Amino acid sequence: MSTRAHALALRGWWEDRRSAAREAQRYARIFGRNIASVAGLGLVMAFIAIAVIGPWIVPYPEDATGAVHLDRKLQAPSRAHWFGTDEVGDDVYTRVVLGTRVSFQIGLVITVIAALIGVPLGVVAGYVGGMVGEVVLRVTDVFLAVPALVLAVAVVSALGSGIVNAVIAIALVWWPGYVRLVHGKALAITQESYVEAARAVGMGRARIAFVHVLPNCLSPILVKASMDMGTAILTAASLGFIGLGAQPPNPEWGAMISHGRNYLPTWWWYSAFPGLAIYLTVLGFNLLGDGLRDVLDPKSRL
Amino acid sequence: MKTYFAARLALVGVMLFGLLCITFAITYLVPGDPARLAAGPDATDDMVRTLRAQYGLDRPLAVQFTTYVGGLLHGDLGRSLRSRNDVRDDLVRFFPNTFELVTLSLLLAVVLGVPLGMLAAAHRDTWIDHLARVVSVSGVAVPAFWLGLMLQLLIALDLGWLPLGGRLNLTTPPPAPITHVLLLDALLRGQWATFADAFRHAVLPVVTLCFPALASILRVNRAEMIETLRQDYVVSARAQGISNFRVVTKYALRNAMIPTLTMIGLRYGWMLGGTLLVESVFDWPGIGLYAVNSALSSDFLPVMGVTLLIGVNFMLANLLVDLGYAWLDPRLRRTAS
Numbered sequence: 001m002s003t004r005a006h007a008l009a010l011r012g013w014w015e016d017r018r019s020a021a022r023e024a025q026r027y028a029r030i031f032g033r034n035i036a037s038v039a040g041l042g043l044v045m046a047f048i049a050i051a052v053i054g055p056w057i058v059p060y061p062e063d064a065t066g067a068v069h070l071d072r073k074l075q076a077p078s079r080a081h082w083f084g085t086d087e088v089g090d091d092v093y094t095r096v097v098l099g100t101r102v103s104f105q106i107g108l109v110i111t112v113i114a115a116l117i118g119v120p121l122g123v124v125a126g127y128v129g130g131m132v133g134e135v136v137l138r139v140t141d142v143f144l145a146v147p148a149l150v151l152a153v154a155v156v157s158a159l160g161s162g163i164v165n166a167v168i169a170i171a172l173v174w175w176p177g178y179v180r181l182v183h184g185k186a187l188a189i190t191q192e193s194y195v196e197a198a199r200a201v202g203m204g205r206a207r208i209a210f211v212h213v214l215p216n217c218l219s220p221i222l223v224k225a226s227m228d229m230g231t232a233i234l235t236a237a238s239l240g241f242i243g244l245g246a247q248p249p250n251p252e253w254g255a256m257i258s259h260g261r262n263y264l265p266t267w268w269w270y271s272a273f274p275g276l277a278i279y280l281t282v283l284g285f286n287l288l289g290d291g292l293r294d295v296l297d298p299k300s301r302l
Numbered sequence: 303m304k305t306y307f308a309a310r311l312a313l314v315g316v317m318l319f320g321l322l323c324i325t326f327a328i329t330y331l332v333p334g335d336p337a338r339l340a341a342g343p344d345a346t347d348d349m350v351r352t353l354r355a356q357y358g359l360d361r362p363l364a365v366q367f368t369t370y371v372g373g374l375l376h377g378d379l380g381r382s383l384r385s386r387n388d389v390r391d392d393l394v395r396f397f398p399n400t401f402e403l404v405t406l407s408l409l410l411a412v413v414l415g416v417p418l419g420m421l422a423a424a425h426r427d428t429w430i431d432h433l434a435r436v437v438s439v440s441g442v443a444v445p446a447f448w449l450g451l452m453l454q455l456l457i458a459l460d461l462g463w464l465p466l467g468g469r470l471n472l473t474t475p476p477p478a479p480i481t482h483v484l485l486l487d488a489l490l491r492g493q494w495a496t497f498a499d500a501f502r503h504a505v506l507p508v509v510t511l512c513f514p515a516l517a518s519i520l521r522v523n524r525a526e527m528i529e530t531l532r533q534d535y536v537v538s539a540r541a542q543g544i545s546n547f548r549v550v551t552k553y554a555l556r557n558a559m560i561p562t563l564t565m566i567g568l569r570y571g572w573m574l575g576g577t578l579l580v581e582s583v584f585d586w587p588g589i590g591l592y593a594v595n596s597a598l599s600s601d602f603l604p605v606m607g608v609t610l611l612i613g614v615n616f617m618l619a620n621l622l623v624d625l626g627y628a629w630l631d632p633r634l635r636r637t638a639s
Contacts, residue, residue: 036435143324145571145616146324146616149575149576149578153594154605157597157600157602158328160600161597161598230443234445237445241447241448242578242594244597257445261583265460275448275449275452279443279444279448282443282444283440286439286443
């Protein structure tokens with residue numbers, strides 16, 4: 001290549017970076033205009049930070065692994081124990097903070113597995129179509145016809161309770177939403193002229209599906225994934241509350257509320273604070289998802 | 303209209319078959335041994351072997367599936383391990399309570415959610431709109447079981463205004479069954495004291511179960527109303543001097559109701575799921591509590607029975623929603639047939 005061609009390529013690259021940066025700035029401006037979106041981002045960032053540095057900031061790290069201090073059981077919130085202590089004397093604040101990491105891991109695993117199952121199936125249903133696509137859609141409909149929590153309880157009661165089985169069960173019933181979403185989006189994209197053009201130059205179906213269709217579905221997938229992080233955490237906490245999910249001494253919020261329930265009303269702090277943590281986490285992800293949608297996928301509402 | 307209905311009904315049949323496949327798969331293809339599951343944790347190997355032969359678990363899968371579906375068609379859902387009761391009898395006994403709870407919650411959610419969404423859309427960026435937004439983001443984020451516990455703590459235990467849980471006080475005589483829906487039966491028999499007691503027990507569970515549904519119905523209705531109020535026909539109705547109230551309630555609402563109706567149908571199903579949590583919190587004797595207690599004691603068949611019952615209910619609700627569309631939007635009737 002001549003120097004001139006090099007210079008041109010470099011300039012093209014530079015222009016691309018500049019326009020990408022401008023685009024990002026525009027997105028940030030739209031996102032920042034909405035106080036609720038910014039609050040959601042703030043909440044999520046705060047909880048991620050807590051999940052990461054949790055073990056270093058809690059006053060009694062051993063309380064999340066089954067330590068017993070009967071001499072200080074069921075103490076009211078105080079300077080030493082911000083959220084009080086539970087029935088074996090464990091610090092509720094420590095357990096709520098360390099529970100953040102547990103909940104985030106659960107939410108992330110469920111969302112990723114569900115997307116990995118649902119997105120390819122959605123592409124198949126929307127772009128490949130035919131008999132296979134039809135079958136995929138019908139199976140999806142059947143899964144959507146039973147509320148996720150009920151189906152998850154059924155699967156867990158077959159597999160046996162425990163946090164790993166609960167996550168597997170929820171992930172197994174969570175993917176249909178992605179099929180529906182990607183199916184609709186892929187159908188629309190198939191009509192676009194660039195897909196037509198790719199077909200005209202002889203590109204294979206699979207290649208078109210994964211090079212052209214899938215990347216253009218990413219924005220709505222991202223929006224849904226953000227919302228799902230919250231809902232998946234909520235569902236896992238529900239299983240924990242029922243008693244089919246995480247088991248003590250694992251500091252999972254739903255299970256903590258379930259145990260604290262036996263100590264109401266006198267020892268209210270035991271179940272009040274973990275519930276507040278769930279509420280704020282789910283709220284954060286929902287607001288963030290709303291904000292992302294306004295930016296990335298403004299045409300779809302709700 | 304008839305063909306539309308027939309097509310929808312046929313689709314429900316297909317879905318039902320799919321649902322049976324799923325429950326069959328969960329029951330028979332789980333990594334654990336279904337005979338061991340059915341026999342319970344304390345069974346000896348001999349007992350498990352007997353059960354396996356008794357349930358035909360040693361036969362080919364296709365045969366097992368036909369037997370399974372055949373049994374279900376005859377209303378055979380198996381027996382509970384804990385109580386040795388027929389699962390079908392248990393479901394018949396508990397379902398009216400759940401139906402009562404879900405219906406009241408859904409009614410409350412629609413009665414509050416639709417007008418509030420309408421008001422918020424008609425008065426954007428006023429205090430009522432802000433309130434609507436707070437309710438709609440909080441409602442879907444707050445864990446129902448925790449909300450229930452906090453309501454118990456505050457209203458039942460602290461203030462003592464309402465009972466903590468259960469369906470009736472021990473001293474209240476239940477009405478002789480007519481419809482098996484307690485509030486209705488008490489009303490029909492004219493037992494006012496029983497009705498009042500049953501109502502007081504219902505308030506907290508209904509409010510708890512209603513909140514997430516209220517939030518999403520409100521949210522959809524607000525968004526749809528905002529969109530509809532921008533349409534040309536609404537503007538021209540206004541230009542003709544039709545009052546704002548009439549424009550919003552008569553002209554705009556009908557169109558905004560279609561997506562709202564979808565959400566109401568969806569929420570009905572999610573509420574049936576939510577009863578597992580809310581009934582556990584309030585000790586409400588419905589199928590949700592039944593499923594949870596069975597799941598906790600590894601009593602497998604009742605859980606599958608509840609799953610099927612909820613699935614069927616949800617499918618029927620969606621059928622009703624489809625018919626509702628056709629009623630709201632005449633164009634759908636024509637295209638479908």
